[in-house]
Amino acid sequence: MSDIILITGATGNVGRELVSLLHKSGQPIRAAVVSEAEAASLPPDVPWCVFDFTNPRTFPAAFAGVDRLFLMRPPHLSNIQRDIKPAIEFAAQSNVRQIVFLSLLGAERNPVVPHAKVETLLQKGAVPYTLLRCGFFMQNLSTTHRDDIRAANDIFIPAGMGKTAFIDVRDIAAVATKVLTEPGHEYKAYALTGSEALNYQEVAQLMTAVLKRPITYSRPSLVRFAWRKWRAGWPAAYVGVVSGIYLTTQLGLAQEITEDVPALLGRPPLTMRQFVRDHAAVWETEPASSINAHNMKEVLS
Ligand SMILES: NC(=O)c1ccc[n+]([C@@H]2O[C@H](COP(=O)([O-])OP(=O)(O)OC[C@H]3O[C@@H](n4cnc5c(N)ncnc54)[C@H](OP(=O)(O)O)[C@@H]3O)[C@@H](O)[C@H]2O)c1
Structure with a gap:
């Protein structure tokens, strides 16, 4: 079999x-x-x-x-x-x-x-x-929002000062590996988050420290965010979905920290600092000719 x-x-x-x-x-x-x-x-x-x-x-x-x-x-x-x-x-x-x-x-x-x-x-x-x-993937910062950070040194996200218990997708994959390869996880639901809830001002400060250049959080309103992204070519439906998600962050609905990742993996979740360190190259300014096929896909996604 x-x-x-x-x-x-x-x-x-x-x-x-x-x-x-x-x-x-x-x-x-x-x-x-x-x-x-x-x-x-x-x-x-x-x-x-x-x-x-x-x-x-x-x-x-x-x-x-x-x-x-x-x-x-x-x-x-x-x-x-x-x-x-x-x-x-x-x-x-x-x-x-x-x-x-x-x-x-x-x-x-x-x-x-x-x-x-x-x-x-x-x-x-x-x-x-x-x-x-x-919960929210840390990798949203290195994919969907990468260009704003790389080109303008700014996190352009309408989340107000709401906090998010970001999770690194590497932890999700580690949990998925575990539940796919050992018995006893059938009919179970796990709530997966990181171990700290941060607002985007705190994320910007952390990126500033790790990337060694000033990164700001311009804290746009939902309307300003939606207008700019729609003008930049994001489909209207996608702008609506992303704006809706960040409204939930503003309302404090993304900040809950759960214990399922450490319980399943027997170690703490990866931190935002680790994520930024490991992905630092993604936000470096680089000539267009050095963008390879893989990260071009991320730019376009
Ligand atoms: N981002 C977050 O913060 C977050 C948080 C919680 C849950 N989620 C959920 O996670 C899911 C996305 O996961 P992800 O970020 O790992 O994926 P992703 O990076 O968005 O990539 C989407 C994948 O779907 C494939 N795909 C596209 N169209 C397809 C089709 N018609 N049939 C089969 N495969 C198709 C893509 O293949 P190609 O590369 O060929 O296009 C790609 O591999 C969504 O359901 C999202 O709602 C996201």
């Missing part, structure tokens, strides 16, 4: 780290990529398949011999019944014995978010599941 772990979103923030951890540990895995061209960005020797949630013809080859599934909802897919349910149903038919879902902190109290709809499908479905309800 085959015991392959299928990893969706294998080129994304969490999936990329998870692929690396599981592959290094010798687990049989299959990295799911949307197109063949994306496979080039995977570590060498990682088995991969083309998989698209919106194209069921990609399912049979992707799920062949698969025993466990790491399920990530691509951020632009919000119609869960249409776009995510078919893959969950196919997993059940394929005798997948566990689905680990990358969810959102507080999804159980917020039926409006797409993650809650996925959780409901899993809870009503036939396959044992594990829910990883994650």
Whole structure:
């Protein structure tokens, strides 16, 4: 019997780290990529398949011999019944014995978010599941907001002085590795955050100290943020979603610190200082010609 772990979103923030951890540990895995061209960005020797949630013809080859599934909802897919349910149903038919879902902190109290709809499908479905309800990723600063920091030395985020218990995606991948590779995590939900809640003024001070150049937090209003991002070409719906997320931060809903990461990993979560140190090169100003294919994807995402 085959015991392959299928990893969706294998080129994304969490999936990329998870692929690396599981592959290094010798687990049989299959990295799911949307197109063949994306496979080039995977570590060498990682088995991969083309998989698209919106194209069921990609399912049979992707799920062949698969025993466990790491399920990530691509951020632009919000119609869960249409776009995510078919893959969950196919997993059940394929005798997948566990689905680990990358969810959102507080999804159980917020039926409006797409993650809650996925959780409901899993809870009503036939396959044992594990829910990883994650707080804000530190990596939002090195992807979505990278250009503002790199080009203008400014964190341009409408979060007021609200605090966030940021989590490093490397910790999420470590937790996912654990729950996918040891028994006893079926039908469990974990709330994953870092160990400190910071506002963006504190993040800017920390970045200033680590990057050794002044980084400010301009604390824009929601309207100013939305206007500037829309003018810069972000789709209106995406501007709305991101603004809504930062409104919740303003209201103090992102600051709760949980104990599940240290309890599961037996060590404290990675800190924001460590994250900034490890990613310092990402915010360095560099000539356009030195932007490689990998970080160009992040610039465009
Ligand atoms: N950012 C946060 O603070 C935060 C916090 C909690 C939860 N989350 C949730 O985490 C999830 C995103 O995870 P992430 O940041 O690791 O991913 P990500 O970096 O946003 O990458 C998205 C991944 O989805 C893949 N993808 C795009 N369209 C697809 C399709 N039609 N079929 C299959 N795969 C597709 C992409 O492949 P390509 O590279 O080929 O495009 C990429 O690997 C979202 O559900 C988000 O709501 C985020």
